[in-house]
Amino acid sequence: MRRTVLILLGLVLGGVMIAGAVLVAGWTWPGPAREDTAFTLQSGATLKGAAVELERAGLVSSADRFYLRARLLGSTSAIKAGEYLVPGGASEKEILAILVGGVGINRFITIPEGMPSILVYERLMAADQLTGTVEVPAEGSILPDTYAYDKGDSRAEVLARMQGAMARALDEAWASRSAHTVVKSKAEAVTLASIVEKETSVPAERRMVAGVYSNRLRVGMRLQADPTIIYPLTKGKPLGRRIKRSEILAVNGYNTYSMAGLPKGPIANPSKASIEAVLNPEKTKALYFVADGSGGHVFADTLEQHNANVAKWFAIRKERGI
Structure with a gap:
């Protein structure tokens, strides 16, 4: 009888040990999900x-089992609300480490330099989270940059x-403006900067392009910026043709x-760098x-020089079959 009791006790203890070993081992076993899964842990x-x-x-x-193992x-740290990507x-x-760490899914919306507001609107509306x-x-009115947001944030x-x-x-750039700038208000600065932004994609040229347009405004010449032709046609979207x-x-x-001076408003959302270029333009004689x-x-500097440069550009276009 005593032998039987000892055997039964041994079996029970062995079972407990096995169960305990399984409980511990299961803590690090691969989980059932086969794909990365977004998981939202609500506040509170x-x-x-959560289990x-x-x-x-x-x-x-x-x-x-998850609750018991956890x-x-x-x-012992508290879990944190958020949206997580569980591998x-x-x-x-x-x-559990993911939920305690609180590093959720990173969501971003990027507004490139020179993007018109109609495309900013479309990008915001397309962000389905x-x-x-x-x-x-x-x-x-928009500063081009990358903005982080969480699921459920409002547009x-x-x-x-x-x-x-x-x-x-704009406030920072305006406070550091040069006496050489031709614009008389922040609104004018944004308008001219939007033209500079659309006219060059080379950062090093921004102040020079701003200098040319500043010179034209001073002497009453028309700016003759192609993007200002396109804006009223498409609200800044690509024209897709000549x-x-x-x-x-x-x-x-x-x-x-067809007019002298600045257009009645911006034609895009300019970068801070283009605003700074307009407020601190290159001192140049170029027109x-x-x-x-x-x-x-x-x-x-002169029309004669410009015409020669235009001829070279047309030759390049012809050579390229444009």
């Missing part, structure tokens, strides 16, 4: 509640951050081929510039 969620949601999402095999083997096959130990709607923002809040960033950048003669001659509030065939421009 408890560890027990239930993890099981529902197919990230752990058993909510009860309490016995896991961190496929993540163990229970790795999942944002909520609510917005109107097309005022042209020139209005993200837009407000973009516009707040532009207001601050500009027509009739469009060059069109009279409106933007076309700087003209044309493409040089390598992505930049060649500048000229």
